[in-house]
Amino acid sequence: MDFTETDEERDLRAAVGAIAGRFGGDYYVQHAREGKPTDELWRAMGDAGFVGVNVAEEYGGGGGGLVELATVCEESAAHGTPLLLLLVSAAISAEVIGEFGSDELRRCWLPGLADGSVKMVFAITEPEAGSNTHHLTTTATRSGDDWVLRGTKHYISGVDEAEALLVVARTGRDERGNASLSLFVVPTDAPGLVKTPLPVDVIAPEKQHVLHFDDVTVPSGSLVGEEGAGFRQVFRGLNPERITGAAIAVGIARYALDKAAEYARTRQVWDVPIGAHQGVSHPLAKAKIETELAALMTRKAAWLHDRGLPAGEESNMAKYAAAEAALAAIDAAIQTHGGNGLSSEYGLLPYWGLARLLRVAPVNREMILNHVAQHGLGLPRSY
Template identity: 55%
Template structure:
């Protein structure tokens, strides 16, 4: 069992960390509060090749895997700049198109995803069905050679920044409906978006989407109708792994800020970190974060090795562990700062909404427990 990064992976980690530090959490917060996007950071990360580390080399990417992309997600978050669109565009859309797209789709989309000039959003969640693809209300039906999409989607990240959105719909296959994925231009006739007001400090907004007979050409379908379910799952495990990596990086950032503060803040003539009541909660959180990072590495390794069933279990566990560890780390960091923890200047309370949301999305901790109960422990299905 090898716990060492390859030289290339180690260099990638160091380089991305250096880029993140040049921007920092103050940049991230300023952009979010101004209602702006982290355009400069995204563009530089794309130019340096970090956004496309998992894209095949023939399409301008680095030829790596989700292991490398998880490194990018974690290190930017550890610098205080968690970029949600890394999960959405390179991890989900990039993986789905690379594995299941047609040759024309790969040639058209992957180079732009790799260099950051093309962002692709992802739309599965619906107001009534959540992310249960068995109950999705968005449907696609044939009209001659075209497709017509109708339905609603919610909590869709970054639609205003993306040129396309990868939409999960249900199509007729004999006497049943099965999922299929479509590449929909965000300026398509019949597609409208409404911004959701969120109590999360983030440069990336959340949107409601309405699809009213959106007409698409035949080549908007990713792969084929039969490829829908495998294509969907090929994107969901990378989503969980990279979300977990981003959570772990955020936790590292919060603990670093807290540790610096507690080691230097003097009360009664000694640093407050000398008190076990302060130091032990930080140490406990640090242990939980390191345990989560091990599971993230395992999940990414299994996924990159093509061991999909095992990767599915590990990806869910990694997401569960990292979300809980991140929420614990940020809460602990705020607590040890005292009143300073609730100020913007100390840079930890600004993370609170995002890490709390991480226990809900993209799959809730309760659904992960259902999955583990059923698929690992052999318990009867509970839902």
């Protein structure tokens, strides 16, 4: 095994850091508090080719994989500017359309996803289904050459910023009576699509929405791949989402630890820097170790995915470890700052909220533990 980065990977990390560093934490926190999208940062990343680093070159992308996209996610977050929509636009939508979409869908959507001029978000979650996709109730039915979508989606991120949705809908039932799912690309301005903001207390630029599909009609070409193949397509997108979510969490942890270490080196009480005291230094050192371990698992999961190898358990483990590491790092950073850790001037709390969100979404830690217990340890299914 070779754990050294290639020259290309180092160059990518440095280039992403240079762009994100021009904006920095103050820019992100200001936009998060005002609920404003980080459009300027997204455009800068897109113009440099980093938003679509995993899109095939023939569609204007970088021709890389999840290793490269995870690097973009981690490094931008490590400079204080996490980009959550990379999880759904680049990691899910671009990956799914790139592998399963028709030539027409690829030509229509991938160039915009590659240069950042288009965002496509993912619509799967429903209020009554939770993590059980078999219970999805949003339907898509044929009407001549079209499909008509009816139903409700919940907690859909970034709809107000996106040009299109990648929607998971039930198109029938299989022989066991479970939902047969299909994926559709639906423009966000489609007639009959009602978007309602869903208030949350997380301080972030990205907003959440409830979506109502009231006889939303799309042409037959909006179907991604084969009818009824949605389960396979969804899981092809979920591993990249978990890997990139882990990468963002690792980046958040790095950012928090850098801020805390700088404060601990310079803040003096009783004539010595507070970082000289083990009560301050040890929690930061522990968080650093946990962050590095999470980064290793994230890189392994991305490496496996890019080679077409099974990566489900590793992707889940990476997401679990990284979310825990990010929370521990931010908590240690806040504690290091004392009262200043809660001060608006130091801007740490928005990152705590984001890390806490990543502990719940895109899959919560309990479902990850279920997955590892069942598939990694061979224990009986608990749900």
